[in-house]
Amino acid sequence: MTRPNGVIQLYPLVRIALMLILGIMLADAIPFLSNPNNSVTLLLGTTAVAVIAIRHANFSSISILTATTFLGAWLMAIQKTDSQLCPTNQNITYKAIVTDTPVQHGKVLKCNLLVIDIAETNNTQAPFLVRASILKDSITQRWKTLTIGSAIEVQSVLNNDFELFSSSKFNFARWMQAHQIQATTFIYYTDWQDSQLSNTEINRIPTITKLRLQLLQARKNLLNQAWQQKLTTDNQALVASIALGDKSNLTYTQREAYSKAGVSHVLALSGLHLGIIYSVLSFVFSTLLYRFVRRDWAEFIAQTVIVATLWAYVFLVALPPGAVRSALMLTLYAFVSLLHRDRLSANTLAFACIVMLIANPSSLWDVSFQLSFLAVLSIIVLYPPLCSLYKGSSRWAYFLRPIWNLTCVSVAAQVGTMPLIAYYFGRFSCYFLLSNLLILPLITLLLYATLASFFVQGAPFICNLLTYAMQWLATTVQKLVEYISSLPHSAIDGPQINLIQTYLAYVLIAFLYILGLYIRKWLRIRQQIRQL
Template sequence: GVVARTYINKDSWKRSRVSMRRLGVMQRVLIGMRSARDRLLSHNEKHNMSESAYAVVAAMTMGDRSGLTRELRQSYAASGASHVLALSGLHLGVIYGLLSLIFVHRRMRVLGQVLAMVAIWAYAALVGMPPSVLRSATMLTIFAFVVLTGRRQVSLNTLAFAAVVQLVVSPLSLWDVGFQMSFLAVLGIVMLNMRLGNVETPACIGRWRVIGWVWSLVKVSLAAQLAVAPLSMYYFGTFPCYFLLTNLVAIPLATIIVYTSIVMYALGFWVWMQGVVATFVGWMATLMNALLGFIASLPGACMYGVHINARQVWLMYALLLVAYLMSFYIERRNITTASRSALDKL
């Protein structure tokens, strides 16, 4: 993380080869992966993407955020879509989901999980292994072992084990904002999403697949936002008011961009077809920038200056815990009442 800047006259330098024999194997691998990433990004620049579209695609797929302008960052932050630009579980989850679909057969389940883990850790090395990617890769690795045991859901035990592993490797991560927010977001999805799933919904949600998909996305977004909202106000003093609308726009488009970008990078041997796919990726990125820019321009899109102290943070999480426990009490009471009514009828 150390950056320096110097000035050298144009006639005072020469190219030289640097020996990497003293470096470890892991350092050599990371340097090689970094060079490969730079070559992949250079191909994108040749396909006539707009600057804003290229910046978003480079940030979302390769973790290169150097091309993001201040206006673009503010637009994504005001709309509540900053998490789309940061490499996280969304991006690794797309890779894991793609390989899981390919090796969906039960006899190939072990091979599929092994290949998925190899691909995820190779991708983590390709993008430089930032902390957010390491957390997501660790979580998905543990989830892969859970799937091999016959379970399909991420439980609190799985999440807690992933947190313990991460903290054993890097104890100081406990005070990292990204670590706190990422695990709280997953915790909210695991706990609150289950509670929201018990809410009575109209019959059309179960009848129409698209409406059901939108409702599930709303539940996940609401659960994750409720879990991280206190920390967001504590650290950044902001709260995006249209986060539900933002996620309905950003998550589908981001998924399409990541999937098609994988195809785009894989077509390096076929330049013409790679250009066609790159044009489509650029269109999708431009569309997402325009829609999120529109959401950010709406009145009251983001609340600024909402600073709270640590005591208020603990109080807000205590209220969420009470509401969570109350939902169990109400559900149990309703089940008891229904059972008594059924016995009375008998």
């Protein structure tokens, strides 16, 4: 069997992901590739060359990678073209539905509206998303009736001049593009009223949007369960955020405290939460199913049920990008585990990246997307060498090993995301290690208790017991976060770096990593020589 010619050959999906990213960036920067006709012509041409040259391995591989680049360019070009169909800078009347939980911001109510029908047009522009700020009225307070799925008729001016909201670090236009929102609008409280959608208008709503609205409504019903009302307001917001991905009730003070403590990631549904669910389900199957069913069949059944459960949970929380990325990775992780292959690798991460970029090319510029993938990549690359530094064999190793593993995961993720956090937010959390060691175990227990409470609503005693546990755990987490964030120098604000410095920081990290590998190899060879 021939060896792969180079390390990159071991990771074919990484090459595909890199070429796809390159194509998206080129289409965003070069007007010629921003034209879908030009991009698809180049895509078809390079694909034809790859098919013709299939017997010439090297030339065919280059053609496939080039075609992947033009695929990324074509997808990006289509999305940019679609975003230009929104009518702007004119007063229009339209029907829309609320697609997320309305959130109060001072005198306005902010939410996303899916525009379905525009009056006096041929409707070729609809449907598309708009970020709306609705002025609250203090007399009738009609704004309180707005909820997920509300249909309204509106008269307002749509605006796509996003430069007014951008800063040197935050590109509002990029954020809107990544979330596929085409315009903003301000709606006076007399310029909207409740409405009903006709069957024709309902049919214009994309299927994925209908599904997401139903899922958000199901999540809202779960949040309105009786157990939720037994928690304090802050604890309700924390539990809703970590268990169901609803961050609408988190206060600015809470968000700031978690940011200073270095544990903001626990507030967003991501790999941490799905990893916890995957771990507990794997433990349950390993202790029950494997004892009664032949191991190969037991493993197949276990992984199938676990993956189905994970995706059911991701759909329940309305498909947030971080949870989708994690579910994709864990799905591939479960599949390759059946083949007894390397389960968590760069190929697994690249697979999730490819799927998400094909679905939404603009998510490449989403800050949460970048931080999420960089954190996981850093863990994949840096965790093994860091973990191997501790070779405890004493009687305390059984207790120290989990602490060391958690420390290594936290350090690896922090190293990978630190330059990007400094670039976007200008903040470094000094006590991130302490925070993760103390808070992550409690968050794990809190998530277990919350998910368990969903299934025991018919058993009042158990439900009350779990509610008490949730209240205690959430309160403890809040107090720990407040204490750590209030410590002297808990966060260093102001290490602002530009884009070039960010790239150089990652080059430095890569250099130090490679240098560490060479030093480790040299020490191993030296030890072998001594043994001789």
